[in-house]
Amino acid sequence: MMRGMRTNTQDEILNAAQALAQQRGFNAFSYADISAAIGIRKASIHYHFPSKEDLELALLLRYVEQFDEALLAIDQSADPPALKLRRYGELYRRTLSLGAICLCGMMASDIAALPAMLRAPLAEFFVTQTNWLGGVLEAGRRNGEFVFAGDSVLRARSVLASLQGGLIVARALQDAALFDALVDDLLAGIGHR
Amino acid sequence: MMRGMRTNTQDEILNAAQALAQQRGFNAFSYADISAAIGIRKASIHYHFPSKEDLELALLLRYVEQFDEALLAIDQSADPPALKLRRYGELYRRTLSLGAICLCGMMASDIAALPAMLRAPLAEFFVTQTNWLGGVLEAGRRNGEFVFAGDSVLRARSVLASLQGGLIVARALQDAALFDALVDDLLAGIGHR
DNA sequence: GTCTATAAACTGATAGAC
DNA sequence: GTCTATCAGTTTATAGAC
Numbered sequence: 272m273m274r275g276m277r278t279n280t281q282d283e284i285l286n287a288a289q290a291l292a293q294q295r296g297f298n299a300f301s302y303a304d305i306s307a308a309i310g311i312r313k314a315s316i317h318y319h320f321p322s323k324e325d326l327e328l329a330l331l332l333r334y335v336e337q338f339d340e341a342l343l344a345i346d347q348s349a350d351p352p353a354l355k356l357r358r359y360g361e362l363y364r365r366t367l368s369l370g371a372i373c374l375c376g377m378m379a380s381d382i383a384a385l386p387a388m389l390r391a392p393l394a395e396f397f398v399t400q401t402n403w404l405g406g407v408l409e410a411g412r413r414n415g416e417f418v419f420a421g422d423s424v425l426r427a428r429s430v431l432a433s434l435q436g437g438l439i440v441a442r443a444l445q446d447a448a449l450f451d452a453l454v455d456d457l458l459a460g461i462g463h464r
Numbered sequence: 465m466m467r468g469m470r471t472n473t474q475d476e477i478l479n480a481a482q483a484l485a486q487q488r489g490f491n492a493f494s495y496a497d498i499s500a501a502i503g504i505r506k507a508s509i510h511y512h513f514p515s516k517e518d519l520e521l522a523l524l525l526r527y528v529e530q531f532d533e534a535l536l537a538i539d540q541s542a543d544p545p546a547l548k549l550r551r552y553g554e555l556y557r558r559t560l561s562l563g564a565i566c567l568c569g570m571m572a573s574d575i576a577a578l579p580a581m582l583r584a585p586l587a588e589f590f591v592t593q594t595n596w597l598g599g600v601l602e603a604g605r606r607n608g609e610f611v612f613a614g615d616s617v618l619r620a621r622s623v624l625a626s627l628q629g630g631l632i633v634a635r636a637l638q639d640a641a642l643f644d645a646l647v648d649d650l651l652a653g654i655g656h657r
Numbered sequence: 658g659t660c661t662a663t664a665a666a667c668t669g670a671t672a673g674a675c
Numbered sequence: 676g677t678c679t680a681t682c683a684g685t686t687t688a689t690a691g692a693c
Contacts (some may be wrong), residue, residue: 280658298492299577301686315659317688370576376629379636380573383563384492394637420652428633428642429626429649436569436629440621443572444587449621456622459613460653473676494668508677510670 281319283309289330293371297327298384324386331389334374335396338362342403352411353463356430359404360454363434367447376435401427408461418462430457474512476502482523486564490520491577517579524582527567528589531555535596545604546656549623552597553647556627560640569628594620601654611655623650 287308291300302313302323320326345358363373375396378385385393405424411417419426437453480501484493495506495516513519538551556566568589571578578586598617604610612619630646 278658295577296489296491296574298489299574302688303685312660313687314661314689318658321688323687372573376632377573379632380565380570381489381492382636384488397633397637425645426649429630429646432629432633432642432646433622433626434629435633436625436627437622439569439572439632440590440625440628443575444590449625452618453622453625456619456653460649471676495670496667505678506669507671507679511676514670516669 278319280311280315284311284316284319284326285330285333288326289334289374290369290371292327292330293366293369293374293377296377296381298381324388327386328389328392330374331378331392331396335392335399338396339399342399352407352414352416353458355407356404356411356458357454359407360434360450360457363438364447364450364454367438367441367450370442372438372442373435376438379435380439397431400431403427404430411461411463416463419460426461430461433457471512473504473508477504477509477512477519478523478526481519482527482567483562483564485520485523486559486562486567486570489570489574491574517581520579521582521585523567524571524585524589528585528592531589532592545600545607545609546651548600549597549604549651550647552600553627553643553650556631557640557643557647560631560634560643563635565631565635566628569631572628573632590624593624596620597623604654604656609656612653619654623654626650 284305287305288300291304291308302316305311305316306313316326320329341362342359345355348355348358350358366372375393378389378393379397382390382393401424404427405422408417408419408426408430409423412419412423433453434457437450441447441449441453477498480498481493484497484501495509498504498509499506509519513522534555535552538548541548541551543551559565568586571582571586572590575583575586594617597620598615601610601612601620601623602616605612605616626646627650630643634640634643634646
């Protein structure tokens, strides 16, 4: 047994909790909901995650980890920047099909009710994303694919904010095409033809 | 006494509830919080708003009403489209200073936990906003201020989504300048120089 | 590790006096 | 209209048997 390996139960709990959190928000589901979803008693969930704050932190750290891996996969391709951007958009787009939004977008929208312990890692997620996006934007500008003025990381912050908002509004209007059109508009906005 | 006029208490309750909802989210505050905020007993709040769903609906309808008035005020000016867009952005920007986001953006992010009764009026808010924004975009394109391709109302949906996401991300990073830069980028994206 | 049982606090909500 | 008092249900969390 590998050190640091998660048990199946822990993963099942996290999977169920993540789906609930991305769909309803972290303040709109309970240990009872997870219990019902995976067929385990509430007390058993507390064994793995003593407090809800522990659960929320584990959820966030795992999400960040998974997202970092997805960025790495895109980086390891030889895709041109515009395609990398589209693949990045698809990471978010997939959640829409599940009636969910980005876990970090959800946590950010509820930030005033978020345990203080989670604020730094949450902010770090957004910084990581904007730095990565900024690199892609800069590479595209350098090879002539993109045309835009100003700092690429600053621009990346607008791109990230747009994607996060796109998920929320598209889901509210039950219109995933809104999100697809948003990605097109983002590319058009940075001069991609 | 005018018919349909709200009592002071009702307004105080709605004011407190709105601040709490825009800061924490509707599922992260209780009647006890309102009670503490304005110095009234919980039972008295139930007298004005029997159920929390009643309160949430009243909150949404009043917000829509206030927003419509703000749009009208912008319309009645002779400002050029680009300035109208900036004034629209300022409507959102103001909430940031209060540590809040758009009430409808908040409700949209929690939509899976939202009472079914509120979904239609919430969607209507977004439709109203995009129609209004589409008109401004179209006017700007016609007078040469803006340059962009495609349907102006579709484009307006991207603009609205960006603003909503901008509020959420800017607040999470405690950096209101992110939102200001986003507005600039939106204008640049529709060809405004 | 999972269970039953239970606790303590909080939630939305109601009854009835003033 | 506002209050006190109270309710039933839910929430997070713990104790202890298996």
